[in-house]
Amino acid sequence: MQWRAAWATVWNEVRYCSAACRSRKVTRKDRELEDAILALLAPLGAKGAICPSDAARAVGGEAWHELVEPARRAARRLVAAGTVDIIQDGRVVDASSARSPMQIRRRSSGA
Template identity: 65%
Template structure:
């Protein structure tokens, strides 16, 4: 039924989770309150977006501003910039920051030089200014 609704155009467009930047696909159980849906999961709702997350976003944008147009950085570069020696614990938060920036239209996410869907990409992410 959901496939039929989507084909007929009855289902609203997908959204982006404000915490992790992943795509939220419309579900029939959310039909009444789709406009209020902001998070893809309870974990994202609990986590939200912290000051540390904003620092990672700023680090990504600052690192990209230092590079020539078209040059890329890795998501781990931002984690290293913010976390120093303990950067590994910031690896996933840096990926979330990159997905949020991509959803906002500020950066592109690539792997092996090709654009990828940030919601499903696995492994290191290459980031470049849009």
């Protein structure tokens, strides 16, 4: 989610980037995907990364394909929380504009 000038006075209260996100809300499955991302990243080093599909597989089993886009959204929420970064071509990218293929890694303490 990107900062918008219209939200300047209420930025700390902004929870959704659009009406579509607001109506979708965060489900139990979404939280499971966030937890899976963090669990998969935990044993990896500072430079270790995973794909959103790894989290989708961990949560969805045989139906993991349906969870790839929700896993990407989970990664974006974790970026907004300051926990992870989204990487493309070896660089940290803006989560709101990141498209596939992407990787997720723990945010370094210096970021």
